[in-house]
Amino acid sequence: MKPSGKKWAAKPGIGDRLGRTLALIGSFYDACKVGYQGTEGYRKSTDLRKFAECIRELLAEGVIDPSRTVFTDLGCADGRVNVMMSYFVRTSIGIEIDPDILSEYEPHKKALLGQIEKASLEPPQDNIHLFQGSSLDDSLYRGVYDETGLRFADTDLFYTYITLHDVFAEKICRDARDGALYLVYGFHKVLPSYAGLEVLIPDVGGQQIAALFVKRSAGG
Ligand SMILES: C[S@@+](CC[C@H](N)C(=O)[O-])C[C@H]1O[C@@H](n2cnc3c(N)ncnc32)[C@H](O)[C@@H]1O
Structure with missing residues (x-):
């Protein structure tokens, strides 16, 4: 299916070529979606x-900045x-x-790059x-630091698709910087609440699928 960039072209922060690139990426990965829940876990x-609609709103609200944001x-x-x-974060x-x-x-990225190249669109950023x-393992972040120079507290925007959302919220509350953001995808209408985090945007992208939380210090 040929991706259509028309819907994107008119939206702020996303030009026509990037819009068509996002449409292609969406078609590519959404054709190989995985969904199971069972003894081997949840995926x-x-x-x-x-998600691209969520990005559009995060960009429009100034929540993400391609020159600064760590995701x-x-x-x-x-x-x-x-x-x-x-394309939208540092x-x-x-x-x-x-x-x-x-x-x-x-392998997925290689196949995607082939399609992006064929369509003369923008390859993903090298970031x-x-x-x-x-x-949840603190020692993992030593490897992250060695490769990127970034610590857990340098992340501006955390993400999960439901998985361990409440446990991750506790870690963010404990270890992230004040003002750090947490985008939780996969909730329909009824939002979770997390001690130490406030809802910033209850319906990111207007599809009743994602909510944005912010860490606030007790005094802030
Ligand atoms: C629901 S899937 C979401 C995948 C991807 N973020 C997306 O939205 O398409 C959650 C993934 O989290 C992984 N996972 C579960 N517990 C984890 C943990 N403690 N640390 C890192 N990954 C974990 C699972 O193996 C699974 O691949």
């Missing part, structure tokens, strides 16, 4: 066409959200506990850093 894939997907799977976010970090799932990153391990 689902963000709908990247919906971390706390359970990144094949890194698809990292690939899409790479550094796109992903952490995945399952090495087999993480190993899908390179994606994926790590194997648990995002």
Whole structure:
């Protein structure tokens, strides 16, 4: 299917070529979505066409800035959200506990790059850093620092697709900087609440699929 950039071209912060690139990325990954829940754990894939709408609002609201923002997907799977976010952030970090799932990153990205090249669109930015391990394991962040020079507290925007959302919220509350943001994808209408985090945008992208929280200090 030929991606259509028309919808994107009119939106602020995303030009026609980038809009068509996002449409292609959405079509590519959404054609190989994964969804299971069972004894081997829980895995689902963000709908990247919906996620692109979230990006549009985050850009329009000044929440993300391609020259500054550090983004971390706390359970990144094949890194698809990292690939899409790479155009809109300074550094796109992903952490995945399952090495087999993480190993899908390179072949998927290679196939995607082939399609992007064929369509003369924009390749993902060279700012994606994926790590194997648990995002709850403090020692993992030594490897992140060695490769990127960034600590957990340098992340501006954390992300999860439901997975461990409440446990990740506790870590963000404990270890992230004041003002750090947490985008939780996958909730329909009824929002979770987290001690120490406030809702900043309850319906990012207007699709009842993602909410943005902010860490506030007790006094702030
Ligand atoms: C629901 S999937 C979401 C994948 C991807 N972020 C997306 O939205 O398409 C959650 C992923 O988190 C991984 N995961 C679970 N616990 C984790 C942990 N403690 N640290 C890192 N990754 C974890 C799972 O293996 C799974 O691949």
